[in-house]
Amino acid sequence: MTITNVLSVLTPAILATVVLLSVLYRRIYRVGDRSAEQVLPSLWPLEAMGVKELFSPAAERHLRATLTDDGFRRAQQHRMVLALEYVRRISHNALVLQQWAAYETSNAETAGDSQRRHLSMDLIAVSVSCRIYCSLIALRLHCWLSATSLLPFQDLPSFEGLIRFGHADLSARYAELRRSAGKFSRFHDRMDRKQLVQSL
Numbered sequence: 013m014t015i016t017n018v019l020s021v022l023t024p025a026i027l028a029t030v031v032l033l034s035v036l037y038r039r040i041y042r043v044g045d046r047s048a049e050q051v052l053p054s055l056w057p058l059e060a061m062g063v064k065e066l067f068s069p070a071a072e073r074h075l076r077a078t079l080t081d082d083g084f085r086r087a088q089q090h091r092m093v094l095a096l097e098y099v100r101r102i103s104h105n106a107l108v109l110q111q112w113a114a115y116e117t118s119n120a121e122t123a124g125d126s127q128r129r130h131l132s133m134d135l136i137a138v139s140v141s142c143r144i145y146c147s148l149i150a151l152r153l154h155c156w157l158s159a160t161s162l163l164p165f166q167d168l169p170s171f172e173g174l175i176r177f178g179h180a181d182l183s184a185r186y187a188e189l190r191r192s193a194g195k196f197s198r199f200h201d202r203m204d205r206k207q208l209v210q211s212l
Contacts, residue, residue, distance in 0.1 A: 045115035046108060048203045054108045055211045056101040060190070063098050064183040066091060069172045088168045089160055095171075096153050102186050103146035105212055109193050110139035116200070131196045138192040142185050149174060149182060186212075 120129035
């Protein structure tokens with residue numbers, strides 16, 4: 013049996029296993045809508061400037077110019093692992109905000125508050141967009157880490173090829189999420205806007 017045949021058999025099986033595990037994980041650990049009181053304790057801390065600096069092409073060019081080839085390879089792999097952590101936190105925070113906005117949407121519909129419903133729908137849209145973008149970046153980072161481990165003599169990927177999908181980089185999308193959450197929190201008497209923005 014050739015490698016191509018083995019891969020053609022294993023690939024669907026691996027994908028099916030991943031989908032099954034994902035469904036089970038969501039069924040067991042899924043949290044539904046969140047009230048305002050549940051938002052702040054659920055957010056994961058993130059240094060927004062750290063994200064911007066990590067994904068900066070200038071930072072990568074500096075490392076490439078000042079480090080040896082081995083040093084740059086180690087630094088770049090470390091940056092990829094750190095980027096995955098940042099992406100995981102951003103995606104988590106976007107989910108928390110999406111759940112809060114969904115909770116407030118149903119409340120606004122019940123109360124007939126069209127302005128709050130409109131703002132909560134905006135926050136849901138920004139959150140979903142941010143999560144999709146995070147998934148794309150995480151997938152690419154996982155592929156890069158696998159390739160650099162399995163093919164150590166291959167040229168290292170550049171973050172410049174990672175930071176842009178659809179003309180918006182990750183830090184810009186996260187900034188948009190923070191702005192949308194801050195704007196929405198102004199209309200909520202149980203949410204401290206300043207504390208919310210600082211927690212994101």
